[in-house]
Amino acid sequence: MSQSNRLTGGLIDRSVSVNFSFNGKNMQGFQGDTLASALLANGQRLVGRSFKYHRPRGIFSAGSEEPNALVQLRKGAAQEPNTRATMAELFDGLEATSQNHRGSLERDFMALTDLFAPFLSAGFYYKTFMWPKAFWERVYEPIIRSSAGLGRLSMQPDPDVYDHGYMHCDLLIIGAGPAGLAAALAAGRSGAQVVVADEDFLPGGRLNAETYAVEDMAGADWAAQAWAELQAMDNVRCMTRTTVYGAYDHGIYGALERRTDHLAASEGRPRQVLWRVYSRRAVLSAGATERSIAFPMNDRPGVMLAGAVRTYVNRYGVAPGKRVAVFTNNDDGLRTAADLKAQGVEVTGIIDARKGESLATTWGRKGLTAVGTASGRSIEADCLAVSGGWSPNVHLTCHQRGRPDWREDIAAFVPGADLPPGMSVAGAANGAMTLAAALKEGHAAACAALGDLGLSPAAGDAPKAEDETFDIKAFWHAPGKGRAWVDLQNDVTAKDVKLARTEGYRSVELLKRYTTLGMATDQGKTSNMLGLAVLAEASGKSIPDTGTTIFRPPYSPVAMGAFAGRARGKDFRPNRLTPSHKWAEEQSATFVTTGNWLRAQWFAQAGEKGWRDSVDREVVQTRRSVGICDVTTLGKIDIQGRDAAEFLNRIYSNAFLKLPVGKVRYGLMLREDGICYDDGTTARFSENHFVMTTTTANAVLVFRRMEFARQCLWPDLDVHLISTTDAWAQFAVAGPNARALLGKVVDDLDLSNEGFPFMACAECTVCGGTPGRLFRISFSGELAFEVAVPARYGDAMIRALMQAGEEFGAIPYGTEALGVMRIEKGHAAGNELNGQTTAANLGLGMMVSKKKDSIGSKLSEREEMNRDDGLRLVGLHPVDRNDMLNAGAHFVELDDHHPDMFSDQGYMTSVAWSPELSHSIGLGFVKRGKDRIGDIVRAYDPVRGKDTKVEIVSAHHIDPEGVRQRG
């Protein structure tokens, strides 16, 4: 079988033959073929199976509306399911296989389903498969699932990369058919910034498929010439293989450019680029889609849209059949016959519905052999060209909920008045069904858009063409016995539509959902209009009274990978690195993700068997001597202005007005609804200069809220905010030797307890003149400082600190040890500040000043938030010291044999193994917790099969008096 159906002529390059395979069978085509045209050239009519009945399916169209000819393209990880053969350009080595069958395509075991079709009418599955109950997941659903679906994913990571791009233009022209080209020429010649995009690899639209002339040239030649002119213009971006798939708010369009799908391999180049086009105006010139007619047994391979037949004959030089019959309700059918005859293809009959003729049946199990007319005549045909008229591609006009209008003279919906702002429609998409009209409309639409923008169009008229005739008489559904398909892929027949209506699913939206009409991969492009017409017929109503068909993005399906772009794998989100990251890597630190930050979690040393060894050592050594931790990730906000103190006093729930210069204060921040939001310390460096720290997680949010308060609530307070999180590298230096260590690093500052007491702060220099800041604050509970230097010195600083600490055995510690020490000390962190807890819950109720108005103070006074039996933060110790505690356990009473959500006494928030106490410890919230110190309850953890007796203790497991940090 070597291209037995190839004719002469066409827009393919016969000098380049291309080898490909279908279901393992080797075939040849030419450069410029699609997989569909090449399959037809090779006489391959059966290409797939339908969704529900597994009926044989052939190529139905020549464009992106194809419902039948879906194949799996490529092999291995690049396997691509549900690819339309009509959109797949042929390349050398292309491998395609058919899908959705068991056994071979020719002998699909699942085709037995078709025998049971009477029992599988619309929505049958809603009426059965209910008994016995357990059978749904075990029996029925697995059967349904394995027979449903179409293609298969490879289940391996997509090997290709995808890019995102952004474009700005005065005018976006969607579709480069005659209307689009006329628009692009008018706009391009005027000097406007133009983007013109077409989903085909060959611009020209129907000009490439028909035999019309434009400006006294063959239409395809004129298109090529126009495209060349546009490509030569610097102000015009010409894009083929680019589908504008969606119209979004404010002139933003989404477009998908297929860069390497027509090549054997992408070789590292982006496979596709997802463009976001910011347009000032747009012209939609997306043409029209031909529709079929519902007549009995209209689904056989060989039944094809008439326009597609002309495309294959004229553009690809391929005869879709040797003996072709034509069934039409408009002039296109006659044109099809003429084009076929011109190429020497036999036309065995023309059934013109306008003359009252119709088809009553077809024959041919795996491919059409003959059709039977309503008058009882049988006509031999291996291909039937059907034209039920054309539906303008109004899709993008509906993306912002626009509704199309019905036009009786062309029996089609055309764009309504409520277009997306900035969009106009031209050509067949607008219902201008002749070539001359399309050219004129395209030209006029571009000129009007330019006028709107205050640009003057270049002189000149629309390109000229003969106005051919377009006469149509609506004809949707041929009566007769046998199933008449409305949706070819999903196997929805006219009977199904009528049955659904009978059963009460009368709105077109209910109909679609009940029958699955229009839910196939063609998004209803070939089925919605027919279905609506059949419903209208059954209801005895007109089509516009029955409903409309509207569309949502995308215009045609878009690969998930393209939407995701480069944001995958490790690049899914940015990595924020701390100033000591490189140094930490050198120390073989293990890193943990906190938000987008990567922080050192622990620093394993040789001989340590697991993370606990490292963490315990870091805690012990810090508490025994000195440890250093990068705390740069904490949010830092620089606050300046004459009203800075007043501003802080309103942001924090505790008092800040009287914080002395040179001092730091712990501050508690509420949300306006009275729940604890964030905490941290704020240092006052001068009368009008404060530096705030926030938690790592809330750094951005707190800053945003403070800007809100500053700009929207108190716009005249003299205060300014700058986020300096990334500007300063900050290190905690903690442990009994912290002072001695820092004494070697900090220049000329009295670090004695008197000279620089607990909660002191100062601007200073370090390492002989590097600007720095020093804070005496402690998260670990030890004698501790935090030293900050401009971020660019962060790497040098950690090295200087470690070097200075060598004599003390200073060690770096990571977030785990930090967590252990704060739990030992009883400091609340993210697990306790979970957005659901009040200051009272945290034992910080006294910090909410009632003497002033601050964010959240008023609403924190509501009754349910101040119940005596509310949750209180406490510490927990296992009664059996060998038990390990788990965060997330709930607390229940010892004698509670049937605990439920109402006898629940609280929950464990954080746990750690305390090297100091040599057992597991926890923090948690317990109802009336402060009154229950010393009580024993159970840490109930059924999900991990644990139930542990714990004693309620103070949250301050070590040094409750704070002696060490003040030392």
Added chain:
Amino acid sequence: MIINHPLLGPRDAAEFVYLGDASLMDRPDGMTASDEEMHDYMYLRDNPAGEHRELWYHEQGDRSWLVVTRNTLTHEITMVELARDVARSRGRSK
């Protein structure tokens, strides 16, 4: 969507963070407001189907809070103002 920033010109809405109804600027003074006033300020919204004055924050930009007048049925934006100016015009000061 595109927000025409009064200082910076048209910017993609993705540069902004949305807060909600511009009435959130009308915070009562916590020392004098009644419980009811504070509750209504925090929790009740007009939530109109149509023109809506709302707060957007230019987080990926100049950190201005803006009051955007936008139609919640069509998304058409008819006015963009600096929130600080609006706050002052509503009598807010210190």
Added chain:
Amino acid sequence: MGYSAFKVFWQGLTGNKGWQPAWREPDPRPQYDIIIIGGGGHGLATAYYLAKEFGVRNVAVVEKGWLGSGNIGRNTTIIRANYLLPGNQPFYELSLKLWENLEQDFNYNAMVSQRSILNLIHSDPQRDAFARRANAMRLSGADSELLGPDEIRALCPFLDFDNARFPIQGALRQKRGGTVRHDAVAWGYARGADMHGVDIIQNCEVTGIDITDGVCTGVQTTRGPIRAKKVAMCAAGSSGRVAALADMRLPIESHVLQAFVTEGLKPTLPGVITFGAGHFYVSQSDKGGLVFGGDIDGYNTYAQRGNLPVVEDVCEGGMAIMPMIGRARLLRGWGGVMDMSMDGSPFIDKTGTQGLYVNAGWCYGGFKATPASGYCYAHLLAKDQPHEVATQFRLDRFRRGAPIDEKGVGAQPNLH
């Protein structure tokens, strides 16, 4: 008429000519005991349970469009009872139990498919939070499990275990979670309610709520006035607009949530998978499409459509967690308007007006709640007392300081 395999068989033999309408299309009568405003899932479920469980049959459901035209047909079809707080979890557990018997109860196959839901865990604090939740679920009588990476790898080998920005450390699994054929829920309830005598009146928009001296007496509609002893608002997505007819302001903003489906694929996913760190959740429909979604767009809107940044954000999440979906094509997207409440939790309550009731504020979680919402609303309407699992869904909870804030983000609807 009852549905059964035998009926399908018999009708098949006789040309499918004997099927009857699934529901009547009655004209509104002048008066009902109860009018339910909104013929979506919750409204239809309320009517069904009122008639079937509480013996109140003189009920009308009035619907502006066609039945089920709201969010019951615009969601990602997930059912689950994996909430944390006592105000919520028992309610959702009741809902899951009702789902489990729904099809036999209303004689309609809604394809309740309990194939489990996995919430992936990527950090220690997240594990702690999920452990707390998993235990809370157990305390409510629901099932929950914590899985380790190896167990997840065995279930879902296609997830990104080796190159992920946020490595998978575990998952919370609820085996009884899953999916339901969403439209069929509306149809099943509509058919069931109709069989019990409820009038479902489509294409009938409520244009006014009649209130005299603080008592609600009926509604004005595009098909004339209808009197009623009780009027039940149940129009999530339009709650604000309906409440405005009664001069009420609600603690609700309207936002759009987009959802998406891919082209049909052979069986790919074992159940529902959620990737919270990346704003992505996905399941596979019986037809084969991967149904997925993510965050709400985040701005007030009544337009049933969203914008590109969220589409991209959602797909990024998908590719980050399951890079094998790159070549699956997104076929269709849609947007549903959500009642985003101030704490992310709903309202089933009386109002300040006698005889006027509210069911609203379902955020993006209304689908799974459908049976329990209908049941508890019916309970409230029939008995004027809240059902025991729905006692917290009160409008005055913010006045009292008792929000039900699962996410802990406060009174900002677009964060819930």
